[in-house]
Amino acid sequence: MDKMDLAQAIYLAGKAIGAGLAMGIGAIGPGIGEGNIGAHAMDAMARQPEMMGAITTRMLLADAVAESTGIYSLLIAFLIIFAL
Template identity: 55%
Template sequence: MNEALLNAQATVLAGQAIGAGLAMIAGIGPGIGEGYAVGKAIETIGRQPEIKGTATSTMFIGCAVAETTGIYGLFVAIMLLFANPFLKFLTGTN
């Protein structure tokens, strides 16, 4: 393996690591959103304790849907870290 290819691979790996880190910034949004949803659900339960069951299950559904964008970010990060999708452009094969 010549030195130029090795350098290019190192650059690609570094870029993947940085990209994975940047992708996880997507975790901010769901964190804020879910916190807000849970806070509102607790407010509701405090006001009307009799609908605790319904409020809790609706809150979990809402949290799961809100989490979707964060999961997209996690998926991209996992792909970048463990599947090495860009290395194959250098050598032609994987």
């Protein structure tokens, strides 16, 4: 890598830290949410094993809504790295 001056180095470090924080903090919410959804779906399946197919479909549907914030933070991380 070529020698860079201090301003460029701080700029690069800020980009890397920002993208890492955006992805890392943004993954906390979906993790907690999907864990809750999975736990309650397991409870429901244990209570009513004959409803398993319907519960799985609805669980994935709720997972999709929880997961969307993770996808947004991934996009923001990419934008910080490549477009800033």
